[in-house]
Structures are given as C-alpha cells and as structure tokens.
Amino acid sequence: MKQIKTLFTLALLLLAAFGCGTTDNPVDDRDEIATLTGALQGEVQSIEGVTIQVHLLKDGQLVAHTEAHGSYALNEIEAGNYTLHISANGYQDAELNVTVVAGETVSLDKVTLAALALPDGLELGEGLNIGSKAPAFELPDGNGELHALADYTGNDKKVVLIFYRGGW
C-alpha cells in the first residue's frame, strides 16, 4: 500500500513538472523567457508622507509603474534600454537612463528629488493667482510643430488654456 502511494505521488510530481498543457507545445520556452528578463532596483531619498511615483518608459511608452517610499523594485522587465522617470508631489522630476540586463538585477544610484519652489501662498496643484503673469511657453503639437503662448495672445486675443489628463 505504501509503495502504491509513493508511486501515485511520483506520478503527480511528474505531472506537475511537465504539465499537461505544455505537452502539445513542441518547445518549452519557459527557461528562455526567464533569461530574457531582468530586474531593476533602486532607492529614492524618502520624503515624509509623500508617495514617489516610478515610471519605466521605452521610447516614451509606459512599460512598468510602481510607487516607492524609499526603495523600489521593478521585476520581469524585458532586457533593453529604458528611461526611468521618478516624480513626487511638490518635487522636481528626475530621469535616469537605465539598461535592463537579462537574468540580472541592476542596482541604480540613489536619487534625491529637489523640492519645487512655489510662489508665495500657493498650494501645489492649486493653480496660479488671478492677476499674476501667465508663464510663457513653447511646446510641440502632434506633428512636432512648436506653438508659443505669445503666438496666440496679443491683437486683443484672449487665450483659453486647457490642461487635460491625457492618455497615461
């Protein structure tokens, strides 16, 4: 009886190891996948009570996101070159160029975010005071063509400036 039980357990283990679902796949590529991904870890100087957003981008597209209170880690990232974007409420953004190496955990330098200077009496994200000067700007549109605020004001034209959340 004990032998039968042992055999049964062995059969179960074999099933678990090879899996019914993989037998119809001529190539088991699980190992290959494991070698093509790597991990990143790093540290941001922690800011009391502030959540730090960590975005990993490839060619401007979001690949991974995590939140940090001090240290952060991004796992199972495809090997390659990325931009790591670190931001926090009330602080200037930091950007790092990072390379993910297959099968490795890359440790990044510690990042310290500089505090944003806000005009007197303003809370972060609460806009500008009425009557204050509208900051000049020049930004690209979807075709890369630059538009400046000054192109639109003047000639007695008011400007309605709308900020929207966007795609990500």
Place this chain on the structure above:
Amino acid sequence: MQQNYERIQAAGAELITISSDNVAPTKKTVENHGLEYPVLSDNKKEVITAYNVIDQSDTSIARPAAYIITPDGKVAWKSLDAAAVRVPTATILTELGKL
C-alpha cells in the same frame, strides 16, 4: 469640442490644450477627434508645473484645469476641476464675456 472651439473663437479667444502625453499620442488624440485647435505635448511637465496644475494623486500628469489669459498675458480666471470633470464650455464662455 470642435463646435465649442468655434464658440470660443467667436468670443474673441484662442484655445490651446496641453497634456503630459508625448508627441505621438498627442497626434493620435488630434486624429481620433478631428481637432483643429492646438493640442500640445508637455511630456517634461514644464508648463504643467509652471501653471501649478500637477495632479495631486498622480504627479506624472496634469489635473483637469482651465485658465483664461488676457491679451497682455495675465491670468484672468482659472478653474481647477475634479479628476473626471472638465470645466463646461458654457462656463468658459460666460467668463470670457465678463472680460
């Protein structure tokens, strides 16, 4: 919004819209909605920061917000909106009429 763009122009104003999207998704937004007003990409959030409209819960994007800027470049009016809310164009037109 296209029709409302014409209403804003008729009220003597130009419309500019800004998000933290990159240039390529900005182009997609314009194409998807057939927009004729400037839709600008501030992926470094320089302008979003300068206008102090960073989203409090996700600092990688702007909160929905609107400003009216006078011809001499001063902030005449602002609207800071909740996450899923855009300021009604009717409100903007009313405010433009007051200036």
